[in-house]
Amino acid sequence: MNAAHAHDAHHDEHPSGMTRWLFTTNHKDIGRLYIGFSIIMFLVGGILAMLIRTELLKPQLLFSPELYNQIITVHGLVMVFAAVMPATTGLANYLIPMMIGAPDMALPRLNNWGFWLLPPAAVLLVMPFILMLFGIGNGAIDTGWTMYAPLSVQGGLGVDFAIFAVYLMGASSLLSSINIIVTIFNMRAPGMTMMKMPIFVWSWLITAFLLIAVFPPLVAGVTMLLADRHFGTHFFNAAGGGDPVLWEHLFWFFGHPEVYILLLPTTGIMPHILSTFSRKPVYGYKAQVYSFWAIGVLSVVVWAHHMFTSGMPVAAQLYFMYATMAISIPVAILFFCWFATIWQGSMTFETPMLFALGYIVLFGVGGLTGLILSDAVADQQYHNSYFLVAHFHYALFGGPVMGIIAATYYYLPKITGRMYNETLGKWHFWQTLIGFNLTFIPQFFLGIAGMPRRIPDYALQFAHLNMLSSVGAYILGSAQLLLVYNLIQVMRGVGKKATTQVWEGAQGLEFTLPSPPPYHTFETQPVIQ
Amino acid sequence: MDRHVDSGRTPSAGPAGPTEGGHHRRVTFILAVVVLGFFGFGFALVPLYNSFCKLTGLNGKTGGPVEASAVVGMKADRAREVKVGFTSTVMPGLNWRFKPLHNYIVVHPGAVTRTSYLVSNPSNHAETGQAIMSVVPGRAARYFKKLECFCFHQETIKAGESRNMRLVFFVSPHIPKDVRSIIVSYAFFPVKKHT
Numbered sequence: 001m002n003a004a005h006a007h008d009a010h011h012d013e014h015p016s017g018m019t020r021w022l023f024t025t026n027h028k029d030i031g032r033l034y035i036g037f038s039i040i041m042f043l044v045g046g047i048l049a050m051l052i053r054t055e056l057l058k059p060q061l062l063f064s065p066e067l068y069n070q071i072i073t074v075h076g077l078v079m080v081f082a083a084v085m086p087a088t089t090g091l092a093n094y095l096i097p098m099m100i101g102a103p104d105m106a107l108p109r110l111n112n113w114g115f116w117l118l119p120p121a122a123v124l125l126v127m128p129f130i131l132m133l134f135g136i137g138n139g140a141i142d143t144g145w146t147m148y149a150p151l152s153v154q155g156g157l158g159v160d161f162a163i164f165a166v167y168l169m170g171a172s173s174l175l176s177s178i179n180i181i182v183t184i185f186n187m188r189a190p191g192m193t194m195m196k197m198p199i200f201v202w203s204w205l206i207t208a209f210l211l212i213a214v215f216p217p218l219v220a221g222v223t224m225l226l227a228d229r230h231f232g233t234h235f236f237n238a239a240g241g242g243d244p245v246l247w248e249h250l251f252w253f254f255g256h257p258e259v260y261i262l263l264l265p266t267t268g269i270m271p272h273i274l275s276t277f278s279r280k281p282v283y284g285y286k287a288q289v290y291s292f293w294a295i296g297v298l299s300v301v302v303w304a305h306h307m308f309t310s311g312m313p314v315a316a317q318l319y320f321m322y323a324t325m326a327i328s329i330p331v332a333i334l335f336f337c338w339f340a341t342i343w344q345g346s347m348t349f350e351t352p353m354l355f356a357l358g359y360i361v362l363f364g365v366g367g368l369t370g371l372i373l374s375d376a377v378a379d380q381q382y383h384n385s386y387f388l389v390a391h392f393h394y395a396l397f398g399g400p401v402m403g404i405i406a407a408t409y410y411y412l413p414k415i416t417g418r419m420y421n422e423t424l425g426k427w428h429f430w431q432t433l434i435g436f437n438l439t440f441i442p443q444f445f446l447g448i449a450g451m452p453r454r455i456p457d458y459a460l461q462f463a464h465l466n467m468l469s470s471v472g473a474y475i476l477g478s479a480q481l482l483l484v485y486n487l488i489q490v491m492r493g494v495g496k497k498a499t500t501q502v503w504e505g506a507q508g509l510e511f512t513l514p515s516p517p518p519y520h521t522f523e524t525q526p527v528i529q
Numbered sequence: 530m531d532r533h534v535d536s537g538r539t540p541s542a543g544p545a546g547p548t549e550g551g552h553h554r555r556v557t558f559i560l561a562v563v564v565l566g567f568f569g570f571g572f573a574l575v576p577l578y579n580s581f582c583k584l585t586g587l588n589g590k591t592g593g594p595v596e597a598s599a600v601v602g603m604k605a606d607r608a609r610e611v612k613v614g615f616t617s618t619v620m621p622g623l624n625w626r627f628k629p630l631h632n633y634i635v636v637h638p639g640a641v642t643r644t645s646y647l648v649s650n651p652s653n654h655a656e657t658g659q660a661i662m663s664v665v666p667g668r669a670a671r672y673f674k675k676l677e678c679f680c681f682h683q684e685t686i687k688a689g690e691s692r693n694m695r696l697v698f699f700v701s702p703h704i705p706k707d708v709r710s711i712i713v714s715y716a717f718f719p720v721k722k723h724t
Contacts, residue, residue: 106553178560186552212564220571235575238661239620239718241681246578250571313667 014519022116025108026519027097032415033115034090035408039484041082041122042401046477048075053439053473055456056466068456069142070158074125076145077162080262081169082122084396087404088265089114089176092204094415096180098510098517099198101189101526106182114175121168128158144454146255149236149247153228160229163222170219177208189509191528195289198508199282202289203268206296207261213300214257221250245310252303260299262396263363264292266403267334270356272508273410274338277353278345279505284337291330291337298327308379317376324374331367335360350503351425355406358433362398366391369444384454387447390440397436405432405483413498417516418490424482431479438472595674605640606702612710613673613700617646622719624652625686629715630693639702641676646715648684649691657685658717660694665712672704673711683720 014020014029024030051071055062063071093111097104105111128140137157141147152159184205188197197205224235225247234240236247271282282288305324308317338360347353369391373382382388405428413419442465451462458466489495498515513521613636615629626649636642650656662680664670677697686692700711 107557174564178557178564181560182553182556185556212560213567216564216566216568217571217574220568220574224572224575238716239659239720241661243578243582246575249578250574253574311667 023112025104025112027093027105027108027111028415028517028519030105030111030115031090031092031094034086034093034118037115037118037122038083038087038090038404039487041078041086043480043484044122044126045075045078045083046480048072048078049473050477053470056458057470058467059458059460059463061457063456065456066142067139069144069454070129070140072454073142073144073162074129074140077125077141077165078122079396080145080258081165082118082125084262084400084404085169085173086118088204088207088262088400089173091200091265091269091404091407091411092180093176095411095510096183096201096204097187098513098521099201099508100184100187100192101509101522101528102183102187103520103523103525105179106187107179110175111179114172114179117168117172117175121165121172124161124165124168128161131157146251147222147225147247148251149225149228149244150238152225152247153236160226163226166222167219170215173211174215177211180204180208181212189522189525189528195286196528199271199285199288200265200268203264203292206292207264210257210261210264210296210299214254214261217250218254221247221254224250245307248307248310249304252306253300256303256306257296257299259392259395260295262400264295266359266400266407268292269403269407269410270334270338270359271341273352273356273406274341275507276410276503276505277350277356278342278347280341280345281507282337283340283343284333287333288337291333294330295327298323298330302327305374305376305379308376309383321374321376325371328367328371335364350409351420351422351429352406352410354426354429355402355409358429359399359402359406362394362402362433362436364398366393366395366398370395382447384452385447386443386451386453389453390443390447393440393443402432408483408487410503411510412487412490413502414510414513414515414517416490417498417514418493418495419498420486420490420495424486428479428482428486431475431482435472435474435476435479439469439476440472442466442469442472595676597676599674600641600676600699603639603699603702605637607637609638609706610635611638611700611704611708613642613698614710614712615644615646616712616714618714618716620716620718622721623656623658623717625650625656625658625717627715627717636700638672638700638704641697641699643695643697645696646679646694647691648686648694648717650686650688653688655685655687657683657720659683659720660715660717662713662715665714666708669704669708669711672701672708673713674699674701680715 014026015023021029021033024033048071051063052068052075055068055071093105096102125140128137131137132139139156139158141152141155141158141162143152143155143159147159147162184197184201224233227233228235228237228242234242236242236244238244271288275282302320302324304312304316305320308320312320349357369387373379373388373391409420409425446462446465446469449462449465451458500514501511502515503511509522509526510517512526612633614633615631617627617629619625619627626647628647630645630647634642634644659682660680662678664673675696675698677695679694679696684692684694
């Protein structure tokens with residue numbers, strides 16, 4: 001027994017300084033690296049968003065149209081690939097082993113690689129801006145995050161940088177997805193059957209399946225793009241008998257499931273938070289798991305609803321329209337379960353709960369406006385207008401980003417062992433909610449009035465709503481500094497010590513461990529009855 | 530979530546032994562094969578997509594030229610008329626003039642018809658281009674049959690040269706009754722030499 005304790009104590013030591021983080025194979029360290037990286041990139045993407053809204057504040061040109069296009073493109077790519085995806089992957093790395101009672105991830109060395117491929121990818125995305133300052137190339141990729149051919153075939157140096165960034169980010173997400181699936185399949189604690197797993201783990205299992213199904217075709221697509229650009233092939237080049245619409249199919253075969261890859265992990269964290277702060281068990285566990293499966297399967301067969309205006313025959317438009325609308329059924333089941341979970345609960349409104357409730361409202365708006373866009377006839381009007389921009393920000397900020405922030409506040413005391421400043425957290429929430437709605441509600445009206453997306457300048461009748469939207473964006477952007485301040489304070493050790501259970505109603509294996517949990521946990525797996 | 534957790538450490542599951550490692554390897558291997566499979570699927574989408582378009586006539590793809598023997602014994606349907614319109618486009622990068630001989634021809638389905646496009650190069654240097662054709666409406670595309678066509682061939686036109694590009698076609702008698710007109714579009718793209 002004594003020897004065993006000595007052994008444990010030895011394991012609790014870890015290297016310090018840079019090498020600890022560079023070579024770490026510990027799931028908690030890697031989880032923290034992912035989350036830290038994601039916050040930095042969230043701020044980078046946020047600064048780009050502020051530049052976009054500054055350009056659109058008044059009808060006049062501050063930047064050249066080319067630079068504006070580069071800013072919107074890099075904003076999109078950074079937010080999707082370098083901010084939201086690493087955040088959910090980080091939560092998965094930190095939480096899944098603790099939630100299923102495993103000592104670590106199944107493939108720790110691979111896990112280290114998975115993370116360290118990301119920073120170079122982020123550098124590749126942003127570097128063309130810096131190279132441009134030194135007179136090399138003409139700036140970053142400027143095609144929009146969808147990289148549509150033929151524009152991406154003709155574009156400058158920035159497109160190549162983006163292609164290689166996609167390679168790195170693809171390799172990173174594939175490695176982490178494989179790791180997560182192997183961990184969930186092989187390393188659950190004795191007695192934890194698949195249908196006893198926490199819902200967050202289920203949501204990530206479906207997400208990981210989606211990633212390994214749809215990221216490789218995108219990698220194939222950008223490889224074709226690279227070949228078209230440099231090696232004389234004509235996959236997307238009409239002059240050689242190729243077809244630019246092929247790129248749209250390849251991209252959206254990835255791009256639509258990608259929306260659910262961003263979303264699902266946060267729909268998985270929702271029941272945890274809602275049940276904690278309403279002090280009730282999760283309602284409809286099985287219904288939610290089956291809904292995840294339904295969403296996962298449907299998400300890969302609806303991609304061409306992004307292409308209603310590309311000249312598809314009516315039969316195909318009808319199929320993609322009905323298939324898309326069908327997704328609202330499993331999503332509505334999730335909403336129903338969330339409502340039923342908090343129904344008649346003894347709710348309290350700590351910051352994570354506020355963000356979770358905000359998620360329901362904002363993502364609800366995103367989902368309902370998505371139904372409008374999925375109508376093939378109505379889409380002819382809304383396509384590529386600001387209505388679409390507002391819709392997908394409600395779906396992607398209102399969903400994943402709100403969910404990630406909720407999860408961050410929810411697990412922060414567990415991870416750091418310190419309670420954050422609740423007052424600042426509440427300020428952060430209300431300022432975010434007001435700023436976000438002020439930014440994007442005007443954009444619905446701008447879109448209906450006919451303002452197209454991806455333009456740096458606009459007609460005078462759009463001026464008032466755009467100014468309102470920009471003011472909202474500044475409120476939203478500055479609100480996130482409160483989060484950063486709160487995080488820094490907690491990491492410096494300011495704040496009340498967190499208890500083991502952290503929140504009064506919190507359930508699950510992760511809340512049986514001390515806060516912060518020791519470096520190695522569940523080396524002897526718990527038995528679930 | 531009433532889960533009972535046995536907090537006392539039971540010796541049931543030790544650290545990963547060799548069998549567990551083998552278990553990880555197997556699942557990892559299967560998943561890696563799936564990843565490679567879907568990577569291949571991305572490339573397979575190119576021929577799949579092309580044959581799907583040819584089969585359905587999506588995107589105005591007409592399929593390759595048909596053999597002359599295919600028209601032997603084919604009877605023209607004198608009761609029906611289809612108006613076939615011709616358009617021409619020269620893409621940026623070529624200095625050519627490119628016009629159809631007829632703006633439209635009224636044909637009977639099943640009757641072989643000849644027409645041509647006129648192309649000339651008024652510039653002072655030879656240029657190479659390649660014509661891409663498509664047909665609208667998309668669902669009529671597979672009923673537009675070419676016996677002779679100048680599409681998808683590289684053509685080099687010398688400075689000041691003019692040329693007649695022949696097009697021999699017929700509209701299949703199986704074309705749906707409600708299609709009364711077809712537009713055939715030809716576009717000349719410049720051919721860039723990759724060195």
